Amino acid sequence: MASAFSHIAIPAVLYANFKNQAVNFKLLLMASICSVIPDADVIAFKFGISYQSQWGHRGFTHSIVFAVVLACICLLFYRRVNSRPWIVFWFCFISCVSHPLLDMMTNGGLGVALYWPFSEERVFFSFRPIQVSPIGVGRFFTENGFKVMASELMWVLMPSLLWVAIGAGLRRKYSK
Ligand SMILES: [Zn+2]
Numbered sequence: 522m523a524s525a526f527s528h529i530a531i532p533a534v535l536y537a538n539f540k541n542q543a544v545n546f547k548l549l550l551m552a553s554i555c556s557v558i559p560d561a562d563v564i565a566f567k568f569g570i571s572y573q574s575q576w577g578h579r580g581f582t583h584s585i586v587f588a589v590v591l592a593c594i595c596l597l598f599y600r601r602v603n604s605r606p607w608i609v610f611w612f613c614f615i616s617c618v619s620h621p622l623l624d625m626m627t628n629g630g631l632g633v634a635l636y637w638p639f640s641e642e643r644v645f646f647s648f649r650p651i652q653v654s655p656i657g658v659g660r661f662f663t664e665n666g667f668k669v670m671a672s673e674l675m676w677v678l679m680p681s682l683l684w685v686a687i688g689a690g691l692r693r694k695y696s697k
Contacts, residue, residue, distance in 0.1 A: 524654040524669060527677040528556040531619040534681045535612060538688035547602040548609060551595055552616035558591065559583050559620045572631055575641045583621035583633035591617050622646075623677065629653030650676050 532552035536544060559582040570577045581587055592614035599609040621633040625646045630653050632643030652672035655665060 524673060525557045525560070527623060527651075527673045528560075528620050529553045530677055530681045531623070532556050532612070532616040534684050534688075535615065537685045538692075543604040543608045544612065545603060548604050548612055551598070551602055551609070552612045555588075555591055555595065555613045555617040556620055559587070559617065559624075573643075575634055575637055579621075579624060579631055579633045579643065580641075581634060581637045583624060584635055584637035585618055585621075586637060588614050588617035588621075623651070625649075626676070627651045627653040 532549055532555070535552070536546075536549040560578075562576075562578050562580060562582040565574070565577045565580070566572075572578050575581055592610045595613040596606050596610045599606045602609065604612075621635050624630075624633050625635070625644060626649050628649045628651065632645040634641055635644050636642065650672065652665075652669045654669045654673075
């Protein structure tokens with residue numbers, strides 16, 4: 522995983538750039554959950570499921586199909602979040618699928634089963650600048666945790682802020 526902070530950065534940026542009545546705070550909360558939920562698969566370790574298994578960490582929950590299914594489930598609750606179905610779908614889908622895409626830029630662990638169930642192959646991008654985050658919060662506050670934060674700041678949070686700034690600039694320009 523990259524850390525949860527980095528994963529939530531993606532829906533946060535989308536929200537900051539597109540917020541309106543339909544892209545609202547409730548939807549942001551829902552999408553934030555979508556962005557971190559793939560790592561709920563670490564529970565597989567507790568059940569003795571190996572990392573390599575399609576049911577293990579970075580397995581099926583890190584696939585495009587999982588993101589589509591999750592977004593479809595979220596879509597059912599579009600009234601609850603006072604939004605519109607297709608906005609809920611895309612917001613939640615992008616938030617969820619951004620998770621494995623970010624993981625594919627980390628420099629450790631196994632790749633993600635992005636194409637599950639069509640392929641169980643674990644894939645990475647060839648560009649992998651993000652220091653892999655340790656599994657579990659306890660180990661996050663270590664020297665390695667510091668390295669993780671520094672690399673995520675550089676490769677995820679800074680670009681996110683830049684994106685928000687550019688978005689805000691464009692909105693100001695074109696809303697006149
Ligand atoms: Zn992950």
